[in-house]
Amino acid sequence: MKFSAEKLNKVKEIIARYPEGKQKSALIPVLHLAQEENGGWLSTEAMDHVAELLSILPIEVYEVATFYTMFNLKPVGKFVFEVCRTGPCMLNGSDNIIEYIKEKLSIREGETTPDGMFTLKPAECLGACGYAPMMQLGKHYREHLTKEKVDAIIDECRRNAANNN
Amino acid sequence: MKLLLEHAHVEGIRYYDTYRKHGGYRSVEKAFKMTPDEIVEEVKKSGLRGRGGAGFPTGMKWSFLAKPEGVPRHLVCNADESEPGTFKDRYLMEFLPHLLIEGLIVSSFALGSHATYIYIRGEYAWIVDILEQAIAEAKNNGWLGKNILNSGFDCEIYVQRGGGAYICGEETALIESLEGKRGNPRIKPPFPAIQGVWMRPTVVNNVETLAAIVPIINNGGEEYAKIGVGRSTGTKLLSVCGNVKKPGIYEIDMTQSVEEFIFSDEYCGGIANGKRLKACIPGGSSVPILPANLLLKTAKGETRYMNYESLSDGGFATGSMMGSGGFIVMDEEQCVVRHTMTLARFYNHESCGQCSPCREGTGWMYKILKNIEYGKGKLSDIDLLWDIQRKIEGNTICPLGDAAAWPVAAAIRHFRDEFEWHVNNPDEAQNRNFGLAHYADPIHIPAGA
Numbered sequence: 347m348k349f350s351a352e353k354l355n356k357v358k359e360i361i362a363r364y365p366e367g368k369q370k371s372a373l374i375p376v377l378h379l380a381q382e383e384n385g386g387w388l389s390t391e392a393m394d395h396v397a398e399l400l401s402i403l404p405i406e407v408y409e410v411a412t413f414y415t416m417f418n419l420k421p422v423g424k425f426v427f428e429v430c431r432t433g434p435c436m437l438n439g440s441d442n443i444i445e446y447i448k449e450k451l452s453i454r455e456g457e458t459t460p461d462g463m464f465t466l467k468p469a470e471c472l473g474a475c476g477y478a479p480m481m482q483l484g485k486h487y488r489e490h491l492t493k494e495k496v497d498a499i500i501d502e503c504r505r506n507a508a509n510n511n
Numbered sequence: 512m513k514l515l516l517e518h519a520h521v522e523g524i525r526y527y528d529t530y531r532k533h534g535g536y537r538s539v540e541k542a543f544k545m546t547p548d549e550i551v552e553e554v555k556k557s558g559l560r561g562r563g564g565a566g567f568p569t570g571m572k573w574s575f576l577a578k579p580e581g582v583p584r585h586l587v588c589n590a591d592e593s594e595p596g597t598f599k600d601r602y603l604m605e606f607l608p609h610l611l612i613e614g615l616i617v618s619s620f621a622l623g624s625h626a627t628y629i630y631i632r633g634e635y636a637w638i639v640d641i642l643e644q645a646i647a648e649a650k651n652n653g654w655l656g657k658n659i660l661n662s663g664f665d666c667e668i669y670v671q672r673g674g675g676a677y678i679c680g681e682e683t684a685l686i687e688s689l690e691g692k693r694g695n696p697r698i699k700p701p702f703p704a705i706q707g708v709w710m711r712p713t714v715v716n717n718v719e720t721l722a723a724i725v726p727i728i729n730n731g732g733e734e735y736a737k738i739g740v741g742r743s744t745g746t747k748l749l750s751v752c753g754n755v756k757k758p759g760i761y762e763i764d765m766t767q768s769v770e771e772f773i774f775s776d777e778y779c780g781g782i783a784n785g786k787r788l789k790a791c792i793p794g795g796s797s798v799p800i801l802p803a804n805l806l807l808k809t810a811k812g813e814t815r816y817m818n819y820e821s822l823s824d825g826g827f828a829t830g831s832m833m834g835s836g837g838f839i840v841m842d843e844e845q846c847v848v849r850h851t852m853t854l855a856r857f858y859n860h861e862s863c864g865q866c867s868p869c870r871e872g873t874g875w876m877y878k879i880l881k882n883i884e885y886g887k888g889k890l891s892d893i894d895l896l897w898d899i900q901r902k903i904e905g906n907t908i909c910p911l912g913d914a915a916a917w918p919v920a921a922a923i924r925h926f927r928d929e930f931e932w933h934v935n936n937p938d939e940a941q942n943r944n945f946g947l948a949h950y951a952d953p954i955h956i957p958a959g960a
């Protein structure tokens with residue numbers, strides 16, 4: 347993986363936010379960019395590239411990438427359903443939503459559908475407790491989930507994937 | 512009484528022109544006519560207490576900031592907001608981004624921070640865009656950058672996205688994360704006020720705390736202090752979730768009783784689906800759960816109010832805490848064991864792993880709770896749980912250990928027979944999602960509820 351010229355500019359802009367010599371501070375934001383660029387996950391190659399860009403050791407990048415839950419160290423589906431299952435969401439039926447998705451897509455938590463389309467990633471509180479049950483899908487939240495809404499989201503994802511091909 | 516959310520419903524308030532038209536950025540104009548020390552004095556007078564959970568007086572915190580010659584200082588806004596039940600900062604940033612930016616400019620001036628960072632939880636990705644747009648608008652209109660309003664003061668605000676880790680809300684873990692490291696809390700001292708980010712003096716404050724600086728400067732600290740009761744001054748944002756009719760964000764002046772807050776139409780509107788109130792965690796997942804009777808009235812039989820002092824009346828034996836303002840309400844059909852199990856899983860997942868009591872203890876608590884919830888527990892497990900939580904509390908580097916121990920302790924303290932019921936009815940415990948309905952508010956159902 348290599349960053350596009352546009353993304354490289356973004357990396358430079360991020361590094362400039364910190365004092366001289368503190369470019370390591372850019373690590374987490376730059377890892378987010380790398381993950382976007384690399385199809386939703388961080389390969390060793392991608393992490394090594396980030397280390398080079400920030401002039402730090404690869405191990406410093408691995409240490410961080412393994413600590414934070416948003417970084418995927420294995421390939422994931424095109425669409426990752428991160429469904430919150432913490433207490434407040436549970437009070438509003440998140441267990442049922444998770445069961446429904448498992449059934450509908452025939453996968454278990456943490457798995458990806460064989461066509462590489464969907465991954466179900468259980469999540470802990472995402473700060474949407476009053477709008478439960480909810481999931482994160484890409485950059486946005488889907489809230490007040492029902493079975494019907496889950497159906498619609500799955501259809502929407504399939505349509506988007508078909509349009510992009 | 513609305514100070515922060517006064518204009519929240521104005522169409523377009525997210526954008527600069529509308530925000531400015533509604534009196535936005537006046538506090539910056541006023542602040543530049545004051546000295547930084549005078550601003551700190553106003554904040555002290557206001558009695559404002561940190562809205563991130565600990566409730567530490569903000570003015571006092573600011574006055575501790577070290578100011579060695581030639582060393583830059585930084586203000587860091589804590590927008591990590593990951594405590595289950597808490598989603599108020601999100602609301603402020605999503606709908607009133609300029610209010611936060613305005614508060615940050617005034618606070619940066621008071622503290623002498625020329626580079627101020629907003630550390631936001633990584634999942635709030637779309638809010639990063641909203642904030643960056645607001646920052647760009649503020650800068651284009653001369654409120655950020657070099658020599659702001661000819662004051663001679665320079666300031667930039669940057670948004671830093673986290674990577675998904677509750678522990679990064681703890682201020683020293685946040686600082687480590689801002690430096691591009693794992694979110695392992697530091698041992699204190701040194702405190703951030705002396706050595707924070709890049710070993711420079713640093714103040715870390717919550718989003719809501721920094722937004723509250725705007726009305727404090729606009730109206731004066733004394734006026735702000737007149738709102739509220741006793742040492743609970745000003746207004747507080749509450750994020751309400753669980754089984755109420757109207758979950759969401761409410762701004763209160765802390766004079767309401769808990770009963771009014773839950774049952775009146777002005778606030779939560781009562782319990783959803785015609786059910787009864789069973790229990791509530793009033794200040795985010797880390798604070799003790801209270802059964803309905805102790806929630807509405809203190810152990811002494813007095814009305815309980817929605818403020819720092821009243822919510823903690825009775826200590827941990829019969830009270831709870833204001834915490835982060837995450838108000839989690841449970842109806843009569845909810846299971847305290849299952850809820851506590853999800854919280855134990857959360858803390859186990861979020862422990863950074865540095866201290867063994869927290870790393871191992873949270874894992875054991877989750878495992879035991881899971882066994883009990885799924886009908887595989889023994890009665891002695893309940894005592895074992897109690898023992899483990901006691902051994903975590905107070906024996907760790909950062910307060911996450913306590914935050915993990917308290918919910919378990921309070922659940923056992925107030926709902927022990929619900930745990931016993933799970934052990935004694937293993938088949939039902941596995942099949943049903945709720946515990947003992949007889950815990951539903953037996954004493955006090957307000958008229959019309």
Ligand SMILES: Cc1cc2nc3c(=O)[nH]c(=O)nc-3n(C[C@H](O)[C@H](O)[C@H](O)COP(=O)(O)O)c2cc1C
Pocket residue numbers: 560561562563564565566567569589590591592593594677678679680681682683715716717718720721909910911914
């Ligand atoms: C485990 C843990 C998580 C925390 N999470 C947050 C958080 O998400 N947001 C926050 O403002 N404070 C959080 N805090 C409190 C911060 O450490 C710090 O006290 C706070 O940001 C100070 O700001 P304030 O004085 O304005 O409240 C957390 C503390 C702990 C121990």
Ligand code: SF4
Pocket residue numbers: 678695696861862863864865866867869870907908909910911912
């Ligand atoms: S108490 Fe837990 S989260 Fe805090 S430093 Fe220790 S192991 Fe890490």
Ligand code: FES
Pocket residue numbers: 430431432433434435436470471472473474475478480595596597
């Ligand atoms: S508990 Fe699910 S978003 Fe908070």
